[in-house]
Amino acid sequence: MSKKPNHRPEEKPGMTHFGYQTVPDDKKSSLVRDVFNSVAPKYDLMNDLMSLGVHRIWKRAMMDWLGPKPGMRLLDVGGGTGDIALRFLERGGASVTVVDINEEMLRQGRNRATDKGILDTIEWTQGDAENLPVADASQDAYTTAFCLRNVTHIDRALKEARRVLKPGGRFLCLEFSHVVLPVLGKLYEAYSFKVLPALGEQVAGDRQAYQYLAESIRRFPAQGAFAEMITAAGLDQVKVRNLSGGIAAIHSAWRI
Numbered sequence: 001m002s003k004k005p006n007h008r009p010e011e012k013p014g015m016t017h018f019g020y021q022t023v024p025d026d027k028k029s030s031l032v033r034d035v036f037n038s039v040a041p042k043y044d045l046m047n048d049l050m051s052l053g054v055h056r057i058w059k060r061a062m063m064d065w066l067g068p069k070p071g072m073r074l075l076d077v078g079g080g081t082g083d084i085a086l087r088f089l090e091r092g093g094a095s096v097t098v099v100d101i102n103e104e105m106l107r108q109g110r111n112r113a114t115d116k117g118i119l120d121t122i123e124w125t126q127g128d129a130e131n132l133p134v135a136d137a138s139q140d141a142y143t144t145a146f147c148l149r150n151v152t153h154i155d156r157a158l159k160e161a162r163r164v165l166k167p168g169g170r171f172l173c174l175e176f177s178h179v180v181l182p183v184l185g186k187l188y189e190a191y192s193f194k195v196l197p198a199l200g201e202q203v204a205g206d207r208q209a210y211q212y213l214a215e216s217i218r219r220f221p222a223q224g225a226f227a228e229m230i231t232a233a234g235l236d237q238v239k240v241r242n243l244s245g246g247i248a249a250i251h252s253a254w255r256i
Contacts, residue, residue: 014150016028016153017219018031018032018212018216019212019214019215019216019219020219025152025153027100028152029128029152030100031100032102032150033102034081035206035209035212035217036104036105037102037104038101038140038204038205038206038209039101039200039204039206039209039210039254040080040081040104040105040107040108041104041227042203042204042205043081043105043108043204044081044083044108044142045187045203046199046200046203046204047083049081049199049203050199050210052195053246054232054244055229057243058174058243058244058248058250059083059084059087059145059174060087060144061241061243061250062084062143062145062174062250063084063087063088065172065241065250066088066141066170066172066236067091067231068088068091068092068093068211068243069092069093069153070092070093070094071094072089072093072094072140072141073093073095073096073138073139073140073141074088074093074095074096074097074139074140074141074142074162075096075097075099075132075134075139075142075143075144076088076096076097076098076099076142076143076144076145077099077100077132077143077144077147077157077161078099078100078101078129078144078146078147078150079098079099079100079109079130079144079145079147079150080098080100080102080104080105080106080108080109081105081108081109081112082108082109082112082113082122083096083145084096084143084145084231085098085109085113085122086112086113086116086118086122088143089121089122090222091116091177094121095121095122095123096121096123097122097123097125097128097134097135097139098122098123098124098125099125099126099132099133099220100124100125100127101126101128101129102124102126103126106125106126107123109122109124109198110124110248111176113215125127129144129147129148129151129157129160130151130153130156130157130160130245131156131160132163132164134164135164136163136164136165137164137165137166137167137169138164138166139164139165139169140166140168140169140170141165141169141170142161142165142170142172143172143173143174144161144169144172144174144175145173146174146175146176147174147175147245148173148175148220149175149216149219149220150216150219154221154226154229155229155232155233158229158230158232158233158235159233159234160195161233161235162233162234162255163219165255166255167255167256168254168255168256169254169255170252170253170254171230171235171251171252171253171254171255172250172251172252173226173230173251174248174249174250175220175248175249175251176182176217176220176247176248177222177223177226177242177246177248177249178222178223178246179245179246179247180181180242180245180246181245181246184245184246184247187235188247190228190231192214192217192218193211193214196210196211196213196214197210197211197214198228198237200213208226223240223242223246223249223251224240226249226251227251230251230253231253232246232254233256235253235255236253236254236255236256237252237253237254237256238251238252238253239252240252245254
């Protein structure tokens with residue numbers, strides 16, 4: 001197996017990355033949309049299988065850190081299947097706007113919420129994290145889980161997060177990150193590039209989608225670099241919590 005890049009190199013102007021491929025900026029969103037159209041029906045099941053259910057613990061940790069309160073309004077970006085939105089409401093939050101670029105993922109979330117009898121407190125909106133269809137300074141909190149590594153320009157998405165937050169609003173990002181334990185790192189590398197694609201082929205019928213998943217994780221900025229990007233976008237008091245030895249991390253910040 002060829003050596004995998006462990007950093008995110010600079011791209012040529014007008015070009016970006018899609019996993020380990022270099023593609024034109026204007027092509028990435030459609031490639032990402034195709035990936036999630038393919039896996040949407042099995043997305044939540046695959047999350048459970050590939051993380052052995054640990055993603056639930058990570059999402060609970062994010063909700064613990066957010067601390068939903070009565071009257072709190074949340075914007076959840078890239079949360080099409082409703083996993084974060086439903087948790088937020090269960091914890092006492094008032095309402096959620098879910099924005100996702102992928103209509104099929106939103107359909108899964110709507111159906112899931114309807115099955116739970118939740119009809120009025122979640123708004124489902126198709127839109128781009130880099131150009132949110134949300135008013136300035138309108139949200140008490142912004143969350144995103146396993147989304148930002150898929151956007152074309154992370155810096156633009158972060159600036160949008162700041163734009164839509166009220167002064168005093170909270171930003172939280174849960175994302176796969178860079179393992180901080182060397183022994184765990186070797187095991188995780190093998191798991192990511194051998195087990196995940198095979199699991200995706202068997203369960204979701206799409207090996208390439210989960211090959212992309214593994215590659216996109218490696219291309220995402222490490223914890224410190226991502227924290228610097230959040231600060232550069234104008235958010236303050238950035239803090240990081242590693243989860244499961246850095247397999248995932250939560251970044252927290254505030255709009256002051």
